[in-house]
Amino acid sequence: MSRILLVVLVTTSSLSCAAPTARETTADAASTAMSLPGMPATGEPTFPRTATYYLDQDRLPPMDELARYDLVVLDHExxxxxxxxxxxxxxxxxxRVRLLAYMNLVDLPGALxxxxxWxxxxxLWQFDDPNxxxxxxxxxxxxASGEPVSEWPRTTMANxxxxxxxxxxxxxxxxxxxWVADQVWSTGIWDGVLLDVWGDRIYSADADAWDIDGDGVDEPDSQIYGTDGPWARGLTVAERIMRERMPDAIIVANGDRSPVDGLLDGRAWESFADPMVERDPGMDxxxxxxxxxxxxxxxxxxxxxxxRLGTGRSVADTYRRARFFLTATLLGDGYWAPMLLHYGSTAYYxxxxxxxxGPGYLGLPVSEVGLQGDAGRTVLRRDFENGIVLVNSGDNAEHVYLERPYRHLQGTQDPSVNDGSxxxxxxxxxLDGLILLRTD
Incomplete structure (x- = not known):
């Protein structure tokens, strides 16, 4: 069979099972001879870029556990x-680590x-006592009739x-x-903030019309939300103040927010490309x-x-899902945050x-994302200094022929895939992905 390598630019640039536990890295796994950059002269971390979204309010993991990740999101408290x-x-x-303070500026709690x-x-919410x-x-x-609007149980939305x-x-x-600048950023602890429920539209609000300007008339969603609506304009007002007061801060929105005028650094996607929670992998x-x-x-x-990877059809299926989510993230420049059952349980693969x-073992990207294989196939590829990433976002298995030999990782979790060959x-x-290392 002929071997074809076609690279084109991509413009769009339950069954319960025992979940894999966090793995201790060992020196034995680093037997492949390779010079691995950690942080290049640009100051930008190499790849893969890893993260954790740890929101437990009662305990923090040991430092060594969190220090495995390049981006750590913790509650600002x-x-x-x-x-x-x-x-x-x-x-x-x-x-390499960057620390982001998680905060929710939208939902006023009923009690603290x-x-x-706290x-x-x-x-922020001007509590005098817990109630x-x-x-x-x-x-x-x-x-207009005075009924509170909520997007989360036992909370009221702020306007x-x-x-x-x-x-x-x-x-x-x-x-x-x-408040963000004076109460959170002023501690000097954080590299930035992650703003939850921060989108051009709040889809989970329990009212499709409410009085946004206090004139006694309810405005419908169509007059509240959207990229040019008063809600999005209010977010821009807040972002502009934060950027002026916190010029060096990383500001990330967790929601369907459109970046405006360089005020935000980026976005977060929850349940990224996960069909088990009814996400469309290709669309995500x-x-x-x-x-x-x-x-x-x-x-x-x-x-x-x-x-979240705490449940799957089998342990092997959980490892496949982890490979797919990470390699899909590697097609862009993002950080991948795997969690187990909830946001208080870290995972590592x-x-x-x-x-x-070692961290960032792939180095920096050296090519654009392209199609790998025959035209019409669904396998995407991205090349890095020390290896390549392949992602199959389609519904069928794909036989991929490479232009030269590459080495599988020598893993311990799923040696049927990462066997070092x-x-x-x-x-x-x-919906699987693969990381292969260069052999020269």
Whole structure:
């Protein structure tokens, strides 16, 4: 059979099972001779870029566990709950690590715990005690009849539109942005922030019309949301203040937010390309590549994909899913955050550090994303300094012929795939991916 390599530019640039546990890396796995860059002179981390989206409120993992990742998202309250030495320890263990403070500026909780444990939220939502808040009612999302609007159980949405009533001369978007700078960024602990529920539209709101400007008339969704709507304009007001007050901060939106004027660094995608939670893998991959390759964000961009892998049809299927999500992320410049059953359980897979080769073992990309194989096939490829990434986003297995021999990783989790062998052809199952190393 003839071997064809066709590379074209891509413009779009339940059954329960025991989940794989986090793996301790070992020196034995690093037997492949290779010079592996960690952080090049540009200061941008090499690939793969790894992350964790750890939102547990009661405990933090040991420093060594979090230090495995390049991007760590933690709730902003941890800056007040643990000594600063904890964060210093993370940075000393992994000079690549970037720490983002998770925050939700949209959902006013019905109650909070002690003021010492929830210092930031007490300040933001103006709680006097666990069950009493002085937060201005004018800044809450309500209907003209006074009914609160909610997008999450036991919470009330704040009104982030740019036409919200002013209290002491400010709309809520201005107040919230100043709180981020004064209460969170001022700690000096974080490299940036991740803004949850931060999209051009709030799809989960339980009202499709509410009074955004306090004039006694409910505006429908069509007059609230959209890239040019008052909600999105209010987000831009807040982003502009944060960028002015926090010029060096990484600012990432977790939601369907359009980047504007370089104010945001990037976006996060939850349940990225995961058909088990009714996501369309091909559509998610297209949007990820289109958004991250497009304009409007601050260069070079910080993008994050998040997947929960605690359940699957089998352990082998879980490893396949992990390979697919990571390699799909590698088609762009994002960080991949694998979690187990929830956002308080980290996960780690052989492909993330090459089964012991080290962080960023693939180096930097040396090619655009292209189609691999015969025209019409669904296998995408991206080349790096020290290897290649193949992704099959289609519904059928694909036999892939390579232009030269490459080496499989020498793994411990799924040695049926990562067996260390050298090959110039592979079979990729549907929704699977593969990392292969150069042999010279």
């Amino acid at each position: 941890w800056a007040h709950r643990v000594p600063e030495s904890y964060f210093d320890g993370l940075r000393s263990r992994n000079p 715990g002690s003021p010492g444990y 210092a930031d939220r007490y300040a 009493s808040s002085a937060f201005p009612e004018e800044w809450l999302a309500t209907t 982030l539109t740019d036409v919200a009533p002013r209290v002491d001369g400010r709309i809520y978007a201005e107040y919230a942005a100043e 991959l297209d949007r990820y590549l289109e958004t991250s390759a497009g304009g409007g964000h601050r260069s070079p961009g910080v993008w994050m994909t998040i997947d 052989d492909e993330m550090d090459g089964a012991g080769l 050298v090959t110039d052809e592979v079979v990729l199952e549907p």
